[in-house]
Amino acid sequence: MEYIVSARKYRPMTFDSVVGQSALTTTLKNAVKSGKLAHAYLFCGPRGVGKTTCARIFAKVINCLNPTPTGDACGECESCKAFDEGRSLNIFELDAASNNGVEQIKQLMEQTRIPPQTGKYKVFIIDEVHMLSTQAFNAFLKTLEEPPQHVIFILATTEKHKILPTIISRCQIYDFERMTVQNIINHLKSVAEKEGYTYEDEALNVIAEKADGGMRDALSIFDQAASFCQGNITYEKVLEDLNVLDADNYFKIIDLSLENKVSDIMVVVNDLLAKGFDGIQMVNGLASHVRNVLMAIDPQTTQLIEASDSARQRYAEQAKRCKPKFLYQALKILNQCDLGYRQSSNKRLLVELTLIQVAQITQEDDGASSGRMPCKRLKSLFKKLLNEAQPKMAAQVAKADTTRSTTPDLPANDNATSSQTGDTTPDTPNNTPKKGIKLSGIGVSLHNMMLKKEDNKKKEDLSLGEAANESSSFADDDLRREWLSMCNRMMGNRQYNALAKRMMNASIKTTEMPHAEVIVENTLLLNDIQKILPRIKVTMAQRLHNGNLDLTLRLAEPHEIAKRLTPQEFLQKLTETYPSFASFKDEMKLEIER
Numbered sequence: 001m002e003y004i005v006s007a008r009k010y011r012p013m014t015f016d017s018v019v020g021q022s023a024l025t026t027t028l029k030n031a032v033k034s035g036k037l038a039h040a041y042l043f044c045g046p047r048g049v050g051k052t053t054c055a056r057i058f059a060k061v062i063n064c065l066n067p068t069p070t071g072d073a074c075g076e077c078e079s080c081k082a083f084d085e086g087r088s089l090n091i092f093e094l095d096a097a098s099n100n101g102v103e104q105i106k107q108l109m110e111q112t113r114i115p116p117q118t119g120k121y122k123v124f125i126i127d128e129v130h131m132l133s134t135q136a137f138n139a140f141l142k143t144l145e146e147p148p149q150h151v152i153f154i155l156a157t158t159e160k161h162k163i164l165p166t167i168i169s170r171c172q173i174y175d176f177e178r179m180t181v182q183n184i185i186n187h188l189k190s191v192a193e194k195e196g197y198t199y200e201d202e203a204l205n206v207i208a209e210k211a212d213g214g215m216r217d218a219l220s221i222f223d224q225a226a227s228f229c230q231g232n233i234t235y236e237k238v239l240e241d242l243n244v245l246d247a248d249n250y251f252k253i254i255d256l257s258l259e260n261k262v263s264d265i266m267v268v269v270n271d272l273l274a275k276g277f278d279g280i281q282m283v284n285g286l287a288s289h290v291r292n293v294l295m296a297i298d299p300q301t302t303q304l305i306e307a308s309d310s311a312r313q314r315y316a317e318q319a320k321r322c323k324p325k326f327l328y329q330a331l332k333i334l335n336q337c338d339l340g341y342r343q344s345s346n347k348r349l350l351v352e353l354t355l356i357q358v359a360q361i362t363q364e365d366d367g368a369s370s371g372r373m374p375c376k377r378l379k380s381l382f383k384k385l386l387n388e389a390q391p392k393m394a395a396q397v398a399k400a401d402t403t404r405s406t407t408p409d410l411p412a413n414d415n416a417t418s419s420q421t422g423d424t425t426p427d428t429p430n431n432t433p434k435k436g437i438k439l440s441g442i443g444v445s446l447h448n449m450m451l452k453k454e455d456n457k458k459k460e461d462l463s464l465g466e467a468a469n470e471s472s473s474f475a476d477d478d479l480r481r482e483w484l485s486m487c488n489r490m491m492g493n494r495q496y497n498a499l500a501k502r503m504m505n506a507s508i509k510t511t512e513m514p515h516a517e518v519i520v521e522n523t524l525l526l527n528d529i530q531k532i533l534p535r536i537k538v539t540m541a542q543r544l545h546n547g548n549l550d551l552t553l554r555l556a557e558p559h560e561i562a563k564r565l566t567p568q569e570f571l572q573k574l575t576e577t578y579p580s581f582a583s584f585k586d587e588m589k590l591e592i593e594r
Contacts, residue, residue, distance in 0.1 A: 007219040010191055014072050015057055018050050019215060020183040024174050025054065029071030032061050037121075038172045040144055040153040042129075044160040045176025048214030054176075055125045055154040059083075059091045062152065063119035079119045090116045090123060097128045105136045109143050112151045121152050129155040130162035137164050145170050178213030181205065181306035187215065188222055192233065197226055199233040205308045206238050245277055247311070250289035251318060257330070257359040258321060265355050279351040280341045286355075287334040293319050294327040323362075330358045472545040476509050479516055482543040483508045486536070499528050507556070514548045516540075519556045526553050 012018045015025040031037055041058075043051040061067060065077035073080050082088040094108060108124060116122050126132075132140070144153060144167065155171060157163060185204045192199045207225060211218035221242065225233055228241040239246055249268060256264045272282055295301040296315035305312050337354040344350040483503075490500035506529075507519040520526045529536070530553060541549040575582035584590075 005220065006191055006195075006223050007216045010194075010219070012050070012053055012057065015054075015061075016072070018054060018057070019187050020179045021050055021054065021176055024176065027174075028054070028058050029061075032058075032067060032071045033069070037062060037152065039147050039151065040171040041155065042160070042163075042168065042171035042173045043154065043156045043176060044173065045158070046178050046213055047158055048211075048216030048218075049176045049179060050215065051156040051158075051176055052125070052127055054174075055156055056083075056091075058154065059121075059123035059125065059152075062121055062123070063088075063090050063116075065119070082118070090119045090121065091125065092123070093125045093127065095128065096126050096131045100132045100136055102133070102135045102139050105132070105139045109139070112143060112148055115148075115150050121150055123152050123154060125154045125156065127156045128158070129167075130157045130159045134164075137167060141166060141170075179211070179215050179218070180213075181208040184208035184211055184215060184218045185308065188218060191219070191222065192226075195226070195231075197231045197233055200235050201308050201310065202235040203233045203238040205311060206235065206242065206244055209306070210242055210244060243276070245272065245282065245285050247289065247314075250286050251314065253286060253355065253358075254289070254293065254318060254322070257355075258326070258362055260359055260363055262356050262359045265359055266352060269352060269355060273348065279347050280338065283334055283337050283341070283351060283354060287331060287338065290327055290330050290334065293322055294324065294331070297322075297324060297327075326361050329361045333357050333361075470545040471514070471548055473513060474510070474544045474546060478544060479508055479510060479540075482540055485543070486539055496532075503529065507560075514546050515550045515552070518551060518553050519560060520553065521556050521561055523555065526555060529553060 015029050018025050041055075043055055045051055057073075060080060060083045061071065061073045063079045063083070064073040065079055066074040068074060075081075075084070079088065079090070083091065092108070092111065094104070112122065112124070114122075141164075147153065153171075155163075155167075160168070160173075185201070185208050188204045188207060189199070192204075203225070207218055207221050210221055222233075225238050225241055229237045238244070249272060253265055253268060256268070269282070273279065292305045292307065292315050295304045296312065296319040302312055302316065305315060307315070333354055337350060341347060341350060483506075487500045487504045490496040490503070502525050505521070506525070508516060509519075510516050518529065520529065533551065533553065537549060537551050540551065541547050571585075575585060
């Protein structure tokens with residue numbers, strides 16, 4: 001007996017046997033029972049969800065000579081038998097992917113003039129209608145708007161956005177939904193029972209998730225797994241056949257992350273990569289797992305997990321050990337890895353760093369080995385050391401003062417004391433060495449760093465004060481030079497790099513001393529500069545030595561916006577302005593590459 005794949009063998013023949021589209025099938029059945037049929041329908045949705053199947057069932061039902069009270073075909077009349085045997089002359093199917101020209105549509109329009117021999121309607125099913133050319137759509141438009149009374153068009157497509165709006169407006173639109181995991185599992189169970197296969201629920205769950213909402217894909221994968229497992233569909237064999245990551249790996253990674261066991265996670269990652277799994281596949285799978293654990297925290301959202309009941313129970317158990325903050329942060333880190341994976345030159349390192357960050361989320365803020373946010377940790381550590389050193393330093397200074405009051409200061413004794421106490425404090429005006437004080441290398445560095453920071457702050461305040469008291473005049477060239485210099489300095493900061501590049505194209509000029517005007521070409525740039533305008537004023541006033549400087553922003557008038565020249569136009573302008581350059585270009589036969 002000839003083998004038929006499950007997707008064809010168990011294709012629904014009635015509306016009631018269609019899986020996961022109850023709302024649409026009910027609407028179509030009610031339309032048949034009431035006799036209120038439209039002249040054109042548009043079935044759209046993902047692949048393998050029943051668009052063409054529903055179109056065929058609908059075409060069979062509306063031509064049935066004795067439809068049932070429920071709106072289904074009787075299956076016994078001549079029209080139904082002709083349809084089941086594939087010899088019906090009232091139903092035409094056109095594959096628009098291979099017949100998308102004007103000639104094919106014209107031939108189809110010619111057939112609409114001939115009334116049906118049996119039944120009430122001629123039904124034209126056009127699959128993948130979005131593949132029709134624009135000329136074919138235009139040729140089809142008039143007939144679709146006003147077809148003969150005996151003609152019904154059913155258009156099916158996976159990409160509704162590619163269809164002309166004039167076509168969509170003439171059709172009743174039915175949006176088919178993706179199959180849920182549970183619906184696919186239930187249908188696969190019925191198919192397995194009819195075929196005499198044994199199965200495990202977890203194995204069917206893997207197949208349903210792999211199908212990604214398509215019943216046809218699920219049945220194809222089911223046939224493949226059944227062949228590999230020889231009728232005994234088990235979880236382990238399905239994972240091996242489909243090369244799917246075991247969910248146990250994700251549970252294990254999250255458990256290890258909660259315990260901050262980075263080395264164990266790296267071993268798991270290495271084993272998975274050695275088996276041929278892709279890094280991004282691992283990251284996306286872990287992100288889906290974390291999302292399911294997050295949904296399992298609240299019983300109200302547990303139903304959003306597309307998995308079997310046993311898998312939902314495992315998610316709920318792990319959710320009890322995870323804090324929502326950990327899950328939120330893990331999702332954010334994994335999503336950032338997904339966004340940067342394609343651009344990364346070392347993809348394995350990116351995956352490993354991502355999992356290391358996930359494993360460090362739950363570490364305490366004062367942990368010495370967390371490795372998170374090193375700058376802030378070092379800063380807090382320095383503050384702690386400095387706070388501990390200051391009381392000791394004060395006590396040692398008091399003791400040294402007492403010693404000096406009873407002991408005469410002699411040059412020899414001073415040197416001896418300095419060498420014995422290990423005083424390494426540099427002799428600077430702001431840091432006078434104090435005899436008898438012993439500072440560690442870290443304490444000296446911290447002390448000097450704080451003093452230097454205070455000196456820089458004093459110098460900055462002094463320069464601003466001096467600028468406020470100055471009123472030096474400046475020219476447009478000075479203004480433009482300092483503006484470009486400021487933009488160049490801003491480009492060194494990643495936060496302002498893009499803004500600085502755009503600011504360099506702005507025009508700046510003096511209106512009336514000491515007032516200056518910045519002219520920008522668009523509102524977006526004007527708003528961005530407005531946010532940092534006070535800081536710009538301070539910087540420019542300091543550089544121009546004029547504390548009365550006033551900067552205003554203005555949008556450029558149309559005539560003030562200079563046309564941006566193409567390389568060819570720029571070369572033409574150079575040759576017209578400088579004749580010597582034109583002769584040089586002709587002698588050297590220089591041209592701009594296109």
